Amino acid sequence: MSEQANETSLYQLADQFIALANQLVQQEQDVGKVGTALRFAAARFNAFEAAIKSADLAAEKENALEWFTSEFREMLNDNLEDHIANPPVTNSDDVNSDNAADGVEIFKG
Numbered sequence: 001m002s003e004q005a006n007e008t009s010l011y012q013l014a015d016q017f018i019a020l021a022n023q024l025v026q027q028e029q030d031v032g033k034v035g036t037a038l039r040f041a042a043a044r045f046n047a048f049e050a051a052i053k054s055a056d057l058a059a060e061k062e063n064a065l066e067w068f069t070s071e072f073r074e075m076l077n078d079n080l081e082d083h084i085a086n087p088p089v090t091n092s093d094d095v096n097s098d099n100a101a102d103g104v105e106i107f108k109g
Helices: 010-028 031-053 057-085
Strands: none
Touching: 010 031, 031 057
16 A cells, blocks of 8 residues: 555645534534634644744744745635535524624624
């Protein structure tokens, strides 16, 4: 068996995170809270990734921000397009948020 056949694919790894997120949504009954926690976890882990890959993170910080932001934007765009073409079917009990009926919440810093 080849080395590639033994490796877990990007999509298989992502599916494991999504499965955990779905479990947490069931537990917490708040998709927004779980989504925020997942974004925070991704940001924290990406900062760690940048730190261990960089010889001088302070000097490379802006490049890291640009690269991670670009990567996330492209991935998010692809997935938004997928959900536009194939809207998810949800049970109203699965999305227990005060703003769920209002669509996407706009966050202001």
